[in-house]
Amino acid sequence: MKVSYQWLREYVDLADLSPEALADKLTSAGLAVDAVEPRNKGVSGVVVGEIVSARQHPDADRLRVCMVNVGTGEPLQIVCGASNANPGLRVPVALPGATLPGGVQIRRTTLRGVESNGMLCSAAEIGLETRLLPSAQATGLFVLPEETPIGEDIVKVLCLDDVVLDIDLTPNRSDCFSIRGLVHEVAAILRSGHSFPEHIEAPKGVGESPIAIDLATERCPRYEAQVLDGINQTSSPLWMQMRLMAMGIRTIDLVVDVTNYVMLEWGQPLHAFDADSIAQSQIVVRQAHDGEELVTLDGQKRTLTRDMIVISDPEKAIGLAGVMGGENSEITASTRRIALESARFDGSSVRRTGQRLGLRSEAQQRFEKGVDPAAISPALARATALLVELGGARPIGPSVAVHQERQAGDSRQVPFVPEQCREALGFAISNDEMEAIFHALGFGVHRQEDKWLVEVPSRRADVALTADLYEEIARLHGYDNIPSTVTVLPVTPGMRDRRQAMLAKARDLLVNMGMFEVRTYALTSPDALAPLSSPYRPIPLLLPMSDERRVLRTHLLPSLAEVAVHNLAHQVSGGAIFEIGKSYLTSELPLCAQPQEREVIAMLWFGETEGTLYEKARRYDFYDAKGVLENLLAALGADASYVRSAIPWLHPGRSADVVASGETIGVVGELHPETAKAFGIDRAIYAEIDVASLLATRESDMQAKALPKFPGSRRDIAIVVDRETLVGDLLRTVNKRLATSGLLQDLKAFDVYVGEGVPEGKKSVAITMFFQDAERTLTDDEIEQLVATAIDALHVNHNAQLRS
Amino acid sequence: MDMEALIVQLRRLQETALAKLTEISATRDLTNWRVQYLGKKSELNALSKQMGSLGQEERPLFGERVNEVRKAFEDAYLERQTALAAAEQALRLAQETIDITLPGRAIGRGAIHPISRVIQEIENIFLGMGFSIVDGPEIETDHYNFELLNLPKDHPARDMQDTFYLSDELLLRTHTSPMQVRTMERMQGDIPIKVIVPGRVYRRDEDDATHSHQFTQIEGLVVGEGIRMSDLKGTLESFAKALFGPEQRVRLRPSYFPFTEPSAEVDLLCVHCHGEGCRVCKGTGWIEILGAGMVHPRVLDMSGYDSTRYSGFAFGMGPERIAMLRYGISDIRLLYQNDLRFLAQFARA
Known part of the structure; x- marks a missing residue:
């Protein structure tokens, strides 16, 4: 504002x-x-002058040589290029020595051999916003009214000292x-008084008002109208134009300017229309009919719906209440009598109507936010008085006012207990000081011991509850005067819950393993999700802002891939990134209920590792990702195993489901070459852990075991198996077979070899086993027995041969 | 043999042997020296065997001399051996010298995203004040996002254009405030409530240097009996001091949120100029960091807390804004571009 x-x-x-x-x-x-x-944008030394004569410049077609009376005796000779530099006009004259906006200095000069003692100015040249002026005033010299005193400073004339x-x-x-x-x-x-009037006495017209009003909708609580005739359709006075302009309103003509002026002054929008266009002199305020048509003032044909309010007569709609008048009731040069309307319309109706028709006027905004019922009559009276004074209009009869049976009162009473106010705000303020604040606001106070009733005028619709009064006290006493105190509350433990603590740890662990956390957008495009062939259809926005961001993601991989693409295109050779984020899943569209928000830790390794002195740069591979996962899951207390994955968008031979406690909690794998291609990256490894599943499978607290008292023994074997055999399966077999013994304490593969000395299609796997008993030292015989059992099981289950 | 002659021999032997020893610079030569002068077949041994040819009184005297020489040899040997070992080790160490300016073997270290960093820091401050952290759904109902926060349909502060709707009733939450209501409902009238709610929120804004259609917020809510507006100021002042330093102050300015009354914008002393006035604070010395207020009585009542008995305060802040101020980031889009060259600047633990 x-x-x-x-x-x-x-x-x-x-x-x-x-x-x-x-x-x-x-x-x-x-x-x-x-x-x-x-x-004032920098105007000085500009005065009002009258063009006494204008003749063609002898050497320039477009210039005129004007003699200008600026009230200093001899007229000044000024050369001017404006096409409207005609004798008789009063215009702003920048005298030699004057300054114009932008620091322009005016000097005595010679233009093509003719002396020029200043400059005649256009609106723009003296810093007026031409978009707020009638088009005739926007170009050429700015023409001042005939009665403007010659020689007067333009700053004063145009109220530029504002x-x-x-x-x-x-x-x-x-x-x-x-x-x-x-x-x-x-x-x-x-805390000073003011002289703004609460009531305006309108000039009374003679006789009866020629119109009647019928309120046929509840959404118009009050409607008033005044008919006037004999109006001189002229432009509004300069001071009014300048005030409108200062407040960002365009000048049109007297009638429109007066309605706008009163709207700015009283906050009450007014509308003026041709009183003779009202059939049977009967104004009907009603809901529109579905499909009813109205050509609005902007020349557009509007199709109305039943939730819009229209101003009509018994035959036709003549305006959209609070939004825009109808062309059929527009005031024209031939209009004899005008009707001035001052009314209150339901804010949400006006808002919806405006939204539907794509209109948003100053009046509309005020109706939307709610106008003061107590301003309706005085605003109408004020406008009537201005039209009488400035346009010579004559009121016909008094104004006509109708209202709903129940209408908002001029004030409301809000209970207030000073002591409670002090307690709520936490500072000391006397009862008298509070009362003084209410009086300064124009609120009435009825003190009844410690319980007050505060009478709030209808213009302050925002003050309805006791808490609203607290805010008035606080802000007028000064928020700066509120002290800082400490909440006295029972002690509460401040700690992260299991999930929050786990995620905080996960974030730190991943960062310490060289990964960068990213934060990406949840909104993406269906195209970006397409390569994943998800069973979920993404949830679309009703009103997206762009094609790239019009659905909620069903997966995090496209978001991370986008990050990889950005980085690879910006001289980053590769990286390891992760995001703790959500995908949004629903099985039914259109959406009827809040969908599942699936939280995951999503990770992506793309491009190359950063080369070092000790290890050359190389492409990230499956085992980089698996190593991180193993480390992460071990640290978070999940005992995970890896089984071949059937996810179609991953490399079939280089992907695994991550399984813990019999549940699949995630996945790790190289992207299928087609998937990678669709995302525009060369090769990348993706991994994802479902947060809820991980939380459910985490083992309980750690338990300490005493250290063994008796030495254990390590035995290594090398076996030859088919190339396709999974090492994990071999270990599982050994583990299973020796589990009952309770003596196998450690088991792992430490070498896998393919090549010379190993038959075609086979591989050699070296396995180390560590046996230990808590009660005694194992004998060599016992250990050999265990190793033989393991080899036998490997032979039976995997056709493994001991490598000699 | 007379003793005089033997003693002369002994002295000569001593002089020769010790002179030789000083010339030795290799361990092998030192061993040979030891065999030669202290071994079984050494001259010293041979001389000592001649003791038998001496008279009864002379023998102990001569024996003493021989022992003195032996002792001198052994001491000199040990001294030489130590010196040689030290020299050899010094040589070996010199040969082992490496370039200590070369980098260590990399233990890759990534970085927490600056927004997460700020959120964690803020969480830790409030955890220390006994708050707990709650999370809520990003896809909210119109009911929780607006209506229960005293923003009925057609409320002027509620602009359809600002909200990503998914259906008539479902939307991407525009703030973390719905969790005020959800938390109060979950607590079913229990007090005290002291929670913060960090999370992602969404607005229909065009992305530019200062706007992002997705960003984060941290909501705070305290409900109990006798909670005053001054407590809000005190709590936020403690928070501001913890986050930005002990010289921080807060300034409240009256404002409007439909779900708080009274409402306030909360300014902190400019983190750049500490109140002097600079480009960051547009010369005012203050920067706007939070919105806050006393929980609106209607919101309390709608959430099952009798507003005549309970009161509370709520606040909300933007981690992006705090991250931008703290790290000198001028374009919010940098936070969502995830350029590793940018993120690597936040590797400090």
Whole structure:
């Protein structure tokens, strides 16, 4: 909301408070002032002058030589290029020595041999926003009204000594969408009085009003109208134009300008239309019919729906309430009588209508946020008075007002207990001080011992509850005066729950294993998910902003692949990344209930390792990923095994499901070449652990065992098996066979060899076993027996031959 | 033989042997020396055997001399041996010298994402104050995201254009505030409630240097009896000091959120200029970090806490903003681009 400092000053005594100081006070009270901008963009030395004569420049087709009276006796000769530099016009004249916006200095000069003593100015040249001016004034010389005093400083004429405060109003403070509201607010902040009138006496017309009003919808609580005739359709006075302009409103003509001016002043939107277009002189406010059509003032044919409110007569709609008038009731040069409307329409109806039709006017915004019922009549009276004064209009009869049986009162009473307020805010403030704040706000106070009733005027619709009164006290007493205290509460243990603690550990573990955490977008495109052939269809947004981000991901791999692609394209040769994030899964679309949000630790290794002195750069492979997983899962207390995976988007020979406690909790594998290609990367290894599954399979606390008292023995064997045989299966066989003995304490493969000395299609696997008994030293015979049993089991199950 | 002659021989032997010893510079030569001068067949032994030819009184005297020489030899030998060993070791060590400026064998170290880093740090501060952490769904219902937070349909503060809807009733949460209500419902009237809620949130904003359609928030909620607005200020001041240093101060400015009353914007002293006024704080000396307020009585009542008996405060902050201020990041998109050259700058533990 832009507000004119001078306009405020008209109603409230700002004494020597500068606009900047006022802005600080408003900001401290919760009306954040974003900018303080002088209207004068750097104009000085510009006065009003009248073009006495204009003749063609002897040497330039486009220039004219004007004689201009600036009230200093002899007219000045000024060369001008504007096409409207005609005798008789009063225009801004920049005298020699004048400054214009942008630091332009005006000097006495000679243009193609003709002396020029200054410059005649256009609107833009004196810093006016041409988009807010009628098109005729936007180009060429800025033409001032005939009665503008010659020689007067243009700064005074155009009220350029004003300053505009741009206030970022919070949605609850719709009352400050007007000079009236801001006057009350400033008066409350400064604890000074103000002279803004609560009531306006309108000039009374003779006889009866020629129109009748029928309120046929509940969504219009009150509707008032005044008919006027004899209006002189002229432009509004300069001071009004300049005030409108200061507050960002475009100047049109007297009638529109007056309605806008009163809207800015009172916060009450008004609408003027041709009174003679109303059939049977009967205004009907009703819901539109589905499919009803109306051509609005902008020339667009609108198709209406039943939830929109229309202003109509018994035959046709003539306007969309609160949004835009109809072309059929537009005021034109031939209009004899005008009807001025001041009403209150349901905010949400207006909002929906505006949204549906893509319209958002100043009036609409005020209806949406709610207008003050107490302003409806005075605003109409104010506009009537202005049209009478400035346009010579004559009111016909009094205004007509109708309202619903139940309508909002002019005030409401809110209970307030001073002691409770002090307790809620946590600072000391006297009862008298609180009462003074309420009075400064224009609230009435009925003190009944320690229980008060505070009478809040209808303009402050945001103050309805006791807590709202606390806020008024706090902000006008000053938030800066609130002390810092410590909450007195029972002691509570502050700790992460199991999942949070596990994820915090996982994050640290992965980082310490050289992985980089990433954070990616949950929104992606169906195309990005396509390579994964997921059984889940992604959940789409109703109103996406772009094609790239229009569905929720069903998997994290595409997000990580996107990171890999970005990095590989930016001189990063490879990396290991992870994200703790979610995918969003549903089996039914359209969505009816909150879907599953599956949390995973997703990891990706892409490109090459960083080469070092000790190990050359090489491509990441399956075992890099598996090593990290083994380390991670061991640290998190999950006993995992790896079985061949059937996931189609992974390499069939280089992928594994991660199984713990009989449940698949994740997967690790090289991307299928086709998948990798679809993502635009060469080769990458992906791994993923489901957080909920991991949490469910984690083993309970660690248990310590005493150290063995008797030495154990290690035995190594080398066997030859088929190339396809999985080492994991060999170990499982040995483990199973020797499990009952309880003596096998360690078992692992330490070498796998293919090549010379091993038959074609076979491989040699070296296995080490460690045997130990807690009670005694094992004999060689016993150990040989165990080894023989293992070899036998390997032979039976895997056709393994002992390698000599 | 007379003793005089033997003693002369002995002295000569001593001089010769010790002179030779000083010339020895290899262990092998030292061993030979030892065999030669201290071995069974040594001259010293041969001389000592001549003791028998001496008179009864002379024998002990001569024996003593021989022992003195032997002792001298042994001492000199040991000394020489030690010196040689030290020299040889010094040589070996010199030969073993490596370039200690070469890098160590890499134990790869990655980095926690700066946003996670900030979230963890903030979590730890509040954990220390006895808060617990709760997580909630990112796909919320209109009911929890808006209505139960005192934002009924058609509320002016609720703009369809700002929200990613998935259906009429489901949406991507626009803030972590729905967890205020979910937490109060879960606690079923128990007090005290002291929680923070970190999480991802979504808004229909075009991504640019200061906007991101996805970002994170940390919500805070305290509910109990007799909780005052000054407690909100005190809690946030403790937090600010813990996060940014003991000289921090907080400033509250009146503001508006539908689910708090009174509401406040919370400013901290500018982390760059500490209040002097600079480019970061646009000359004001303060930076806006949080939104906060007393839980709106309607929200308390809707969540099963009688607003005439209980009160509480809530606050919300943006880890992205804090990360950007703290690490001097000027474009929020850097946080979601995940360029490893950027992330590697956060490798410090």
